[in-house]
Amino acid sequence: MVSTIDAQISNANISKKELISYFREKCKTCGHHRIMHNEFGKCEGVMNKPCMSGCDSFESE
Numbered sequence: 001m002v003s004t005i006d007a008q009i010s011n012a013n014i015s016k017k018e019l020i021s022y023f024r025e026k027c028k029t030c031g032h033h034r035i036m037h038n039e040f041g042k043c044e045g046v047m048n049k050p051c052m053s054g055c056d057s058f059e060s061e
């Protein structure tokens with residue numbers, strides 16, 4: 001049984017490997033990974049530590 005997101009990833013023209021390296025890209029502004037940024041690009045920080053850079057748009061290195 002495949003979860004919906006798994007199915008969507010296999011339907012998309014992208015491998016999980018590519019997806020993971022996409023989210024592992026670092027932000028030029030705050031140095032956090034892309035995955036720490038929400039859908040609007042604002043950084044939400046790591047774990048329970050908010051991002052203190054005030055980064056509000058992801059910019060890849």
Ligand SMILES: [Zn+2]
Nearest residue numbers: 030032043051
């Ligand atoms: Zn950040």
Ligand SMILES: [Zn+2]
Nearest residue numbers: 027030043055
């Ligand atoms: Zn950032």
